[in-house]
Amino acid sequence: xxxxxxxxxxxxxxxxxxxxxxxxxxxxxxxxxxxxxxxxxxxxxxxxxxxxxxxxxxxxxxxxxxxxxxxxxxxxxxxxxxxxxxxxxxxxxxxxxxxxxxxxxxxxxxxxxxxxxxxx
Ligand SMILES: [Mg+2]
Numbered sequence: 001x002x003x004x005x006x007x008x009x010x011x012x013x014x015x016x017x018x019x020x021x022x023x024x025x026x027x028x029x030x031x032x033x034x035x036x037x038x039x040x041x042x043x044x045x046x047x048x049x050x051x052x053x054x055x056x057x058x059x060x061x062x063x064x065x066x067x068x069x070x071x072x073x074x075x076x077x078x079x080x081x082x083x084x085x086x087x088x089x090x091x092x093x094x095x096x097x098x099x100x101x102x103x104x105x106x107x108x109x110x111x112x113x114x115x116x117x118x119x120x
Contacts, residue, residue: 002027002120006051007038007064008082013107017051017082020109027120035059039067042074049119050074051103054083054094065097078119082107 004027008014014031021029030045032038035056042050050068054061061081068074078100083090086104094102101115 002049003030003045003047004028004049004051004116004120005030005032005038005041005045005047006082007032007035007041007056007061008051008053009033009056010053013053013082013105016107016109017112020112023113024116027116035061035064039064042068042077043071046073047077049116050077050079051082052079052099054081054085054090062094062097065099069098080115080119 006014006017006029018029021027030041032041035058052061052064065079068077068079081094081099081102082105084105091102100119103112103115
């Protein structure tokens with residue numbers, strides 16, 4: 001069974017993505033609502049894919065991303081940004097850093113499903 005971890009502090013987005021994953025019974029989704037518990041969850045479960053909000057409390061998604069890339073256990077794990085920052089500059093910055101893909105909020109469900117299909 002594939003595992004995906006979603007680090008997101010917004011409950012509505014977490015619920016939406018959880019609903020989407022109910023259509024994908026072959027993938028287990030684990031949610032974290034802040035960066036520290038998210039990184040712990042990643043260390044514990046070694047997921048196949050990480051969905052990462054950028055605007056998070058305490059540590060932003062870019063910092064979380066840097067920590068994931070600095071750890072040899074997670075340096076190759078694909079990370080997809082999910083962010084309300086929709087400016088091309090933000091998207092280009094994330095892709096240049098090495099994010100696998102960038103999903104803009106409000107989350108388009110078919111776009112998310114397409115990305116998951118490509119990745120998993
Ligand atoms: Mg957020």
